[in-house]
Amino acid sequence: MVRRTMVEWFVWVQVIIAVLAGTAAIIVGFAGVKPNDYTLGATLLVEAMLLVQLVMAIIAPFVGNVATGSALEFWIYLVSAILIPPAAVMWGLIERNRWSSVVLGVACLSIAVMVYRMSQIWFVQLA
Amino acid sequence: MTSKDSSTAAGIGRVLIAVYAVMALGATARSLFQIATKFNEAPVAYLLSALAGVVYIVATVALIRAGQRWFMVAVVAIVFELVGVLTVGTLSLVDAVLFPADTVWSSFGAGYLFIPLALPVLGLFWLYRVHKSQESR
Numbered sequence: 001m002v003r004r005t006m007v008e009w010f011v012w013v014q015v016i017i018a019v020l021a022g023t024a025a026i027i028v029g030f031a032g033v034k035p036n037d038y039t040l041g042a043t044l045l046v047e048a049m050l051l052v053q054l055v056m057a058i059i060a061p062f063v064g065n066v067a068t069g070s071a072l073e074f075w076i077y078l079v080s081a082i083l084i085p086p087a088a089v090m091w092g093l094i095e096r097n098r099w100s101s102v103v104l105g106v107a108c109l110s111i112a113v114m115v116y117r118m119s120q121i122w123f124v125q126l127a
Numbered sequence: 128m129t130s131k132d133s134s135t136a137a138g139i140g141r142v143l144i145a146v147y148a149v150m151a152l153g154a155t156a157r158s159l160f161q162i163a164t165k166f167n168e169a170p171v172a173y174l175l176s177a178l179a180g181v182v183y184i185v186a187t188v189a190l191i192r193a194g195q196r197w198f199m200v201a202v203v204a205i206v207f208e209l210v211g212v213l214t215v216g217t218l219s220l221v222d223a224v225l226f227p228a229d230t231v232w233s234s235f236g237a238g239y240l241f242i243p244l245a246l247p248v249l250g251l252f253w254l255y256r257v258h259k260s261q262e263s264r
Contacts, residue, residue, distance in 0.1 A: 072164065076156050084149065091145075099141040106142060110149045113240065 007056065011119040014049045015112050021046055022108030029101030035092035043092075043104045046111050047085035053115070054078060069121035077121070081114040133193035134257050135201060140190065143253055146246060147187040153239070154231040155180030161229070169227050175215060176230040179243075182208050186250065202254055209247035212236055216244070 021042035028039065057078060060066070088107035092100040136144060158176035166173055182204050189201035216235035219226035226233055236243030 070160075070164065073157075073160055076160050080152055080156050083152075088145070095141075099139060102139075102142045103145040106145050106149065110153075114153075 008119070008123065010049075010052070010056075011115060014046070014053070014115050017042075017049065018046045018108045018112035018115065022105045022112060025101050025105030025108060027105075029098050029103075029105060032098045033101055034096050034098060035100045035104060039101050039104050040089055040092055043085050043089050043108055046108050047082070047089075050078070050082050050085070050111065050115075053118075054082065068123060074118055074121045077114050077118045081111055081118075084110055133191060133197065134261065135190045135198060135254065136193075140253060140257070143250060144187060144190050146242070147183055147190060147250075150231075150239070150242065150246065151180060151183035151187050154183055157231070169225065169230075172215075172219075172226045172230045172233070175211070175232065179208070179211060179231045182211070190250075198254070198258075202251075205247045205250040205254065208243075209251070212243045212247065 021039075025039045025042065033039075057074070084107050088104050092104050134140075154176060158173055158180050161173045162177060186201060186204040186208065189197045189204055212232045212235060215226060215230070215232035219230075219233040229238065231239060231243055235241060
């Protein structure tokens with residue numbers, strides 16, 4: 001059996017965490033909460049999981065788990081995704097108001113969508 | 128609102144800018160990939176995708192910058208975006224060869240959770256509100 005190293009369960013855990021973190025940050029942001037340890041920490045957790053994906057994506061082809069779709073497209077998504085949470089966290093540290101919390105949420109939700117797209121490229125390429 | 132900040136970038140306008148920035152990154156990067164790897168499959172659609180990416184970049188910058196001129200640039204960019212998503216969205220349903228499903232404005236932005244359709248509407252609504260609050264001062 002071929003080992004799948006863009007690990008499917010990890011993708012789902014990551015998508016769920018990013019959606020929860022994003023939704024929560026948007027809700028508390030609209031409620032007037034400034035970026036705090038929880039919303040900033042959750043965004044950093046999403047970033048940490050992206051870095052895990054990065055390491056796994058480097059290792060994966062060597063253990064026989066090759067992307068079914070375009071590797072280049074996958075990497076464009078991964079690199080773009082990795083840039084987003086740090087930018088949002090910087091924003092949240094510099095500008096301490098409720099809208100920065102919403103921006104953190106937007107960043108996390110974007111990551112959820114991008115990771116989902118990456119998993120599609122990796123696992124199910126129909127073309 | 129402080130006088131130094133662009134009024135289109137104040138308050139919830141911040142969030143609008145963040146969403147525009149993500150769309151600018153996503154649409155531009157993806158269209159460059161498509162032009163680099165499979166341009167011949169649908170040249171018109173992929174060029175339009177790249178154009179869409181540029182329009183998102185212009186809109187992002189125009190919303191951040193202050194002043195009447197940048198306000199007008201934002202209006203033009205966002206109106207163009209609305210016309211673009213409606214036109215390409217319709218054409219992609221009529222002619223799937225000319226406009227395949229994997230461009231930012233195809234099927235009214237369905238591949239991007241319909242954000243490309245909602246964003247210009249929200250953007251114009253926001254610009255209208257900023258314009259009114261400036262008039263009333």
